[in-house]
Amino acid sequence: MSEVSPVSYERLLRLAHQRAIDGKGGLAASIAKMCLDSRADLTKQELELTFEILRELIDQVEIEIRRYIADYLAERTDVPDDLVDFLANDTINVAYPILVHSKQLTDDSLVELVMKHGQSHQLAIAERDGLSEIVTDALVAAGDNEVAIQLVKNYSARISRNSMEALVDRSEALEGLQAPLTRRRDLPEDLARRMYIWVGEALRQHIIQNFNIQDDLVNAAIAGAVEAGIADSDAVEDVHGDRLVKALHEEGKQGFLAAFSAVTGLNMATVNKIFDMTSLNTIAIACKSIDFSKQNFGLLLQQLLGSKFQQYSSAGLFEKALQYFERLESANAKAALDKWKTGPH
Incomplete structure (x- = not known):
């Protein structure tokens, strides 16, 4: 350290005595600028006095001055803990x-801040370099979608397996999570395979190119999702659907068509035309008219498509058919069935 410090102890004392003239904000800003600048060469005594003055004034000055001081303190590692804590909990x-850069904030402090504050503080914390799993677990558990997206885009953040699974599950409904998740090198392959089911074609190609996922495994993943009811299968009894899916599996398409004709009262010519695979929406209407569950409709469609299932899935046609089936009103489907019974399809 040089013999003559740019900011003397006496100078700090004179500044402190000028508070009534210069105003508290002016004093705090002047001290921050002179003493906390990276070029300032302070003795230990001068630094202690600097922090003491700031500690006394920080809660009495306007926001602009507090931000000015926070900018100076954020990169330091010798700030009194209570001063860092005060600024971290400020607006x-x-x-x-402080939230983004201060290395003095411990994991415990960050978790407490996540739990105590809302989206704005959580977003700032999600930007920090090298976040630990303890902190990212807290951010994911907070449940805010924007925070989750910001966190996933922070590729230096370490995310636990449990939190990664939770984020992947949320990505089915939250499209903004999908691309940054698939671009994380720490995304496990089984979770990438799960995401393949619901992401768009561009991301599917990215997953195939960047993860060790074979086509047969992808097909198995999609089939597994269908069997699980895609995203929202329920426990409602589906007598017709269970029976007809079983008929298709055990008796082939002709056995299924005959069973569908018996259930609906449609003649075989109409049933054959409905299931000639030219319109998946028409099949959706037919199944909805006899109260198929979404799970059974997906299973039936998968079996009917056979070897073309992967092609339809990659093109998004399978997913669109499921969405159409879900949106379709049962009353409208039953009305269509009645028309098919009385006239040509």
Whole structure:
């Protein structure tokens, strides 16, 4: 350290005595600028005095001055803990640089901040370099979608297996999570395979190119999702659906068509035309008219498509058919069935 410090102890004392003239905000800003600048060469005594003055004034100055001070303190590692804590819990305009950059915030402190504050503080914390699993678990558990997206885009953050699974599950409904998740090198292959089921074609190609996933495994993953009822299967009894899916599996397409004709009262010519595979929406209407569950409709469609299932799935046609089936009103489907009974399809 040089013999003559740019900021003397006496100078700090004179500044402190000028509070009534210069105002508290002016004093705090002047001290922060002079003493906390990276070029300032302070003795230990001068630094202690600097922090003591800031500690006394920080809760009495306007937001602009507090942010000014926070910017200076964010990169330091020698700030009193209570001063860091005060700024980290301040309004986000003040707290932001501390939350993003201060190395003095421990994992426990960060978790407490996540639990105590809302989206703005959580978003800032999600930007920090090298976040630990303890902190990212807390951010994921907070349940905010924007925070989750920001976290997943932070490729230096370490995310536990449990949190990664939770994020992958949320990505089915939250499209903004899908691309950044598939671009994480720490995304397990089994979770990438799960995401393959619901992401768009571009991301499916990315998954195939960047993860060790074979076509037969992808097909198995899609089939498994269908058997699980895609995203929202329920426990409602589906007598017709169970019977007809079983008929198709055990008796082939002709056995299924005969069983469908018996259930609906449609003649075989109409049934053959419905299931000639030219319109998946028509099949959706037919199944909805006899109260198929979405799970059974997906299973039936998968079996009817056979070797073309992967092609339809990759093109998004299978998913669109499921969505159409889900949106379709049962009353409208039953009305269509009645028309098919009385006239040509």
